[in-house]
Amino acid sequence: MDSIPMSYDSIPVxxxxxVVAAGHVEDWVTWVFCFLLLLLTLVIVNSRxxxxxxxxxxxxxxxxxQLLRESRPxxxxxxxFLFLYDFLVGGVTLYLVISTFLPAVSAHFAPFLLxxxxxAIGAVLYFLKSANLYLLSFIFDCPDDRATHEQNRFFxxxxxxxxxxxxxxxxxxxxxxxxxxxxxVLFVVCYLFAWFRTLKLKSSHFNYFEFFLYFCxxxxxxxIVIVKLMISFR
Numbered sequence: 001m002d003s004i005p006m007s008y009d010s011i012p013v014x015x016x017x018x019v020v021a022a023g024h025v026e027d028w029v030t031w032v033f034c035f036l037l038l039l040l041t042l043v044i045v046n047s048r049x050x051x052x053x054x055x056x057x058x059x060x061x062x063x064x065x066q067l068l069r070e071s072r073p074x075x076x077x078x079x080x081f082l083f084l085y086d087f088l089v090g091g092v093t094l095y096l097v098i099s100t101f102l103p104a105v106s107a108h109f110a111p112f113l114l115x116x117x118x119x120a121i122g123a124v125l126y127f128l129k130s131a132n133l134y135l136l137s138f139i140f141d142c143p144d145d146r147a148t149h150e151q152n153r154f155f156x157x158x159x160x161x162x163x164x165x166x167x168x169x170x171x172x173x174x175x176x177x178x179x180x181x182x183x184x185v186l187f188v189v190c191y192l193f194a195w196f197r198t199l200k201l202k203s204s205h206f207n208y209f210e211f212f213l214y215f216c217x218x219x220x221x222x223x224i225v226i227v228k229l230m231i232s233f234r
Contacts, residue, residue, distance in 0.1 A: 026111060026112075028111075028112055028115075029092065029095075029115075029172065032088065032092050032115070033092070033165075033168075033169055033172075035088070036085060036088055036089060036092075036165055037165075039081060039084065039085050039088075040085060040162075040165075042081070043078055043081050043082060043085070046078075047078045050067065050070065050071060050078055051078065053066055053067035053070070054067060054078075054082070054155065054158060055158065055159060055162065057151075057155045058152060058155035058156055058159055058190065058193060058194060058197065059193065064151075064155075073147070073150075073151050073154075074150065074151065074154060079154070082154075082158050083154075085158075085161060086157050086158060086161040087119050087122050087123045087126070088119060089161040089164050089165050089168065090118070090119070090122040090161065090164075091115055091116070091118040091119025091120075091121075091122055092115060092118075092119075092168060093164060093168045093180070094118035094121075094122070095111075095114050095115040095118045096168065096171065096172055096177075097177075097180070098114065098118065099111070099114070100177060101177075126157075129153075129219075130150065133146050133149060133150065134146060145198070148197075148198055149194075149198045152194040152195075152197045152198050153194055155194065156190045156191060156193070156194035159190050160183070160186060160187050160190050163183060163186050164183050167179045167180060167182060167183050168180070
């Protein structure tokens, strides 16, 4: 039997599967992006001054102090709207990443169910961290530091989500997921800045052992578990 010649061009190459090229960006994804833009517009139009202070609070102590004088942090409607915005942006981005780079995971979910699952995971992790922070602040008697870190964490999450939305849209509809690398750099910078602000504003009750305990158990451990699960699925 004659052998069939094979060229190197015919050998398949494993590459990330674009959800756009594969036709998996369905109408509901576009509607989610539209809803996020509408939600953000609603916040800006109805509370532009406060929204400006929230965006600048992480980097400007003056804006942070002005915001604290004019509002009750994390207890007004604008904060609820921005929490919803943050969770939905994170959820749709995680959905796009899993659908593209982890098809073995996305194959077990309907697309919209995967999006809801990703959004729920982000929200649950956020509030679990808040619960643990509350517990540690109660044990070590430093409620002021808990409030400071909660505020800075919210400012950090909001700033990152505002930058993430246009990057996620660009990544989804151009199939160029290198856009998300820009977000990774921005997230690291804002994350470190949030911790810097927290430590700078700490009270006399707060010590670095408590910081180390919280950081290792709540910030580092979940990341390690998530990475391990993603590698296992892959």
